[in-house]
Amino acid sequence: MTKKPSPADFAHVREWVFDLDNTLYPHHTNLFAQIDVRMTAYVSELLQIPREEARKVQKDFYKRYGTTLRGLMDNHGVDPDDFLEKVHDIDYSWVAPDPALGEAIKALPGRKFIFTNGDRKHAERTARQLGVLDHFDDIFDLVAADLVPKPAAETYDKFRALHRVDCERAAMFEDLARNLVRPKELGMTTVLVVPRNFEPTFSEIWEQDADEDQVDYVTDNLAEFLSALIDQ
Template identity: 75%
Template structure:
């Protein structure tokens, strides 16, 4: 699916901003699926619901509040630290180290950030397992965002102010198009990362964003190849 980019389109970029889950690692690794199961279990235990009802409510909270955490805090006043600790208690060995991606990120000119609705510990564990943690300058997590998740505009503004990121000098990589709307409005170049050989299943339809197609400048199903093409110098 990947159409390799013209490096000239990225010559102005000094800040490279990456979402974490299903962006820096491939969708088929199913790492986030473990978190998803943990979140469903958390909702079920909190509200004494059977699994099917807990999962339905979890997805409703996600769609209405941006994250399950934000919804549970708003409706039920839960302790965010307890939630984050329990849902990120997962097996990271499922992730396969990606030296090609690491080399591509390392060669990008400028600063590199992870910007995630997860917490810092999850981001560090994930990036370390992938072998790419050392290539990032900073991690902006849900705690740094004041527990206000993407796609809230103030969260992007908070990130940009904290790290002195100017929109037109930045590019953002995301697996959800709705999370690219604000970066696009701030002047960032936007790249949507989709699963390999993307054919959405029924379970993925609820998280697709056809209304945000105009907010996407590039689409790729191979992040490493996309980044490598940006930094490669023609022979």
């Protein structure tokens, strides 16, 4: 694993796949904090329990099912459209436009995709606010994945089949290392995006069940990383 990109190592890439939250926009934006609060409120209202207890249920479902929504669907028959609409009713002005990132993504050769565990509307609003939406060919969201979230192998397989992605010529960018395990198995070049000025041990940025060998590169500045690939 190396932290510095080599343009030669990415010369073969023609399929660029980006996670959305805390990947395309920086972690310190903290947009998910708004979603997190709304999820807790949703669980509290649905189950008629105090917010403190609802938060425990929310986090337990996330750990066991990959998303809070999957747990709510399997255990309480929640309507996914209702859930997604309510938890994404947030203030997107928290996301600062990033012209440098937009220019870097635009200059990448080949196709570009957003691959998110959120829904399409959330991805579109976020990417539009960030100033990068027009540079993507498509968005693969949780609904397109039949509500089965990353890191489930079947979700990556569904994505690559739908868009006929050549994984040997693809790169995947993610803020969660466990979500890079399947892409690496499929032959993708993998890049872990961490918070800016982040200097912990590798075990602290890893998430329990993943292996360090699944990450090829690490960056705390996505725009600079991508620019380095196209400027040389």
